[in-house]
Amino acid sequence: MAVERLMSTRAQMAFMITILVQGFVVLAMVAATFAFVNEHVDLNLVQYKTIPCYLALFILAEMFELLMAFDALRLRNVIQLVGILGFHLALVVFAAIQVHETHAALVATQPTSWINSGGSGSLWRKVLPYLIVAPVIIAVSWLSLLFWVRQLYMEFGWAIFHVVGANPAMKTMYQFYQVMICLLKFDFFAFVGVTMQLLIVVLQRNSAEFGLTIAAIPVVLFLLIGAGIAVQREIKWLMSISLVLMLAAETYFYKLVRFYEPASKEQYQTTRATLTVFTIVAFLLLFTTFAVGLRCFADFDKGLQESKLHGQSYKPVPTNSTLTKLDLLHGDYRLSFSQT
Numbered sequence: 001m002a003v004e005r006l007m008s009t010r011a012q013m014a015f016m017i018t019i020l021v022q023g024f025v026v027l028a029m030v031a032a033t034f035a036f037v038n039e040h041v042d043l044n045l046v047q048y049k050t051i052p053c054y055l056a057l058f059i060l061a062e063m064f065e066l067l068m069a070f071d072a073l074r075l076r077n078v079i080q081l082v083g084i085l086g087f088h089l090a091l092v093v094f095a096a097i098q099v100h101e102t103h104a105a106l107v108a109t110q111p112t113s114w115i116n117s118g119g120s121g122s123l124w125r126k127v128l129p130y131l132i133v134a135p136v137i138i139a140v141s142w143l144s145l146l147f148w149v150r151q152l153y154m155e156f157g158w159a160i161f162h163v164v165g166a167n168p169a170m171k172t173m174y175q176f177y178q179v180m181i182c183l184l185k186f187d188f189f190a191f192v193g194v195t196m197q198l199l200i201v202v203l204q205r206n207s208a209e210f211g212l213t214i215a216a217i218p219v220v221l222f223l224l225i226g227a228g229i230a231v232q233r234e235i236k237w238l239m240s241i242s243l244v245l246m247l248a249a250e251t252y253f254y255k256l257v258r259f260y261e262p263a264s265k266e267q268y269q270t271t272r273a274t275l276t277v278f279t280i281v282a283f284l285l286l287f288t289t290f291a292v293g294l295r296c297f298a299d300f301d302k303g304l305q306e307s308k309l310h311g312q313s314y315k316p317v318p319t320n321s322t323l324t325k326l327d328l329l330h331g332d333y334r335l336s337f338s339q340t
Helices: 010-040 050-075 078-106 123-156 159-164 168-202 208-233 236-260 272-298 305-310 325-330
Strands: none
Touching: 010 050, 010 078, 010 123, 050 078, 050 168, 078 123, 078 168, 078 272, 168 208, 168 272, 168 305, 208 236, 208 272, 208 305, 236 272
8 A cells, every 4th residue: 555645646635726726706706796896885884894805805704724634735734734624614704704705794784876776676686695605615615625624634644653653642743733723824814804894894994992002913833833843843941921911811811802893893794693603613723622632742852843844744655555444443553664
């Protein structure tokens, strides 16, 4: 049995093509929605800013998912593939929420013209089919991705033995490390998603909240990058700082109160649902990252650092064809691999 080169198997190609095709179709639907709305209303008005934000977030999401997919295939990382499935489901939810938020932006309670009437022939009726197609395409493509991830699991499932051998304890520690790195990547997307919405849709440039949001960007980037370096190289002082900053960053959850308190709820009217979902997901992701980070910290200096630094290169590795997956799971021998 041998590991094939990157993007040389049917499962790998199909997985990437599925993400590419659904990305193109969904972005086409979102772009069409943006174009129709932009043709008839002033997108600089507060109530319509959810539309350009919708486009920007989906461009970010599709690019992020594509990079994450390629990265998972490059590293033969099954955990990251599962994370992509979860992310794809979140895109279904986000696309569905946008139907509600676009309706809130375009349809007025007291319409003054066909543009904001919501009736037959209105702008809302014109963009509704495009809004509906997006979550449907994402949901259908998720089923396809689910099938191909199962195939890739069979293809990549043995790879961790090449990195850490058959020791069950080492395997568990390495899996927690993979989960930590994967969580940090999704933390980045969640933070950028919340920040983008606040800066594009809600906050005024001359407000104190705008300045605080801008100031938080380098702090959070330092946190995520620092945590990734610390957990990979097992730098205890940097990991300690990163964990403390994660707890401090949880205070960002106060934004959720701002979305609903009487003094500011009108400011968030057209984006409240999306911002609420993004903020809660970001909070849960960061809390989970903190918990997994503590576990990874406890695994420092236990012989895993070399595997973290050098164990995930994607090169064809021939293996003994007489070894079966059942043999690998028993772990009663040491595996030996040679580079081609």
